[in-house]
Amino acid sequence: MWWRTWNRKVVEKYLSEGKSKEGLQGENLSGLNLHGLNFYGQDLEGTDFRKANLLGANFVEVSLVSANLYKANLASVNLKYCDLNKADLRLANLKGAYLWRTNLRGALGVVYREYIGSRNDTLYAFFADAEREVILFKTGCVCLGERSFKSKVRGTHDHGLYAQQYFETIKVLKKELIEKYG
Numbered sequence: 001m002w003w004r005t006w007n008r009k010v011v012e013k014y015l016s017e018g019k020s021k022e023g024l025q026g027e028n029l030s031g032l033n034l035h036g037l038n039f040y041g042q043d044l045e046g047t048d049f050r051k052a053n054l055l056g057a058n059f060v061e062v063s064l065v066s067a068n069l070y071k072a073n074l075a076s077v078n079l080k081y082c083d084l085n086k087a088d089l090r091l092a093n094l095k096g097a098y099l100w101r102t103n104l105r106g107a108l109g110v111v112y113r114e115y116i117g118s119r120n121d122t123l124y125a126f127f128a129d130a131e132r133e134v135i136l137f138k139t140g141c142v143c144l145g146e147r148s149f150k151s152k153v154r155g156t157h158d159h160g161l162y163a164q165q166y167f168e169t170i171k172v173l174k175k176e177l178i179e180k181y182g
Contacts, residue, residue, distance in 0.1 A: 050071060072092045078097075123166070
């Protein structure tokens with residue numbers, strides 16, 4: 001829909017009419033205030049959300065592959081089962097975002113290592129905000145700051161082999177994240 005000028009009302013109407021799930025794919029929604037909207041199940045591959053306010057929006061089961069979320073406000077956004085492969089998450093605000101079963105592999109602004117711990121899981125690290133003050137670590141359904149994440153690991157694995165593996169990986173990921181995106 002290259003001819004359409006997008007604003008909040010047009011996007012709301014589009015979503016409420018249940019139009020094609022691919023209709024917003026690749027569109028320029030940068031800078032829009034789209035807080036709280038329900039994008040459930042949409043295919044938003046390649047959509048430009050740069051600097052958009054998406055606070056509290058619902059992106060459950062949404063494809064955001066290659067989407068531009070640079071400096072977007074994703075605070076408290078539900079990204080459950082969301083695919084963020086190759087999405088640009090640099091300087092995005094992810095504080096309080098719900099990231100259960102979210103695919104972050106290949107996303108800009110995210111570093112990760114696979115085959116960690118007793119479940120051979122993937123451990124992700126990324127900045128939670130544009131100020132780069134908080135680093136979040138995510139594995140499985142757990143997504144916490146460094147201190148809380150380490151505490152959770154100690155509670156689960158005490159000081160055993162898996163705990164040491166997590167702690168060493170956290171150090172490596174933190175260093176890599178700061179070098180690449182800090």
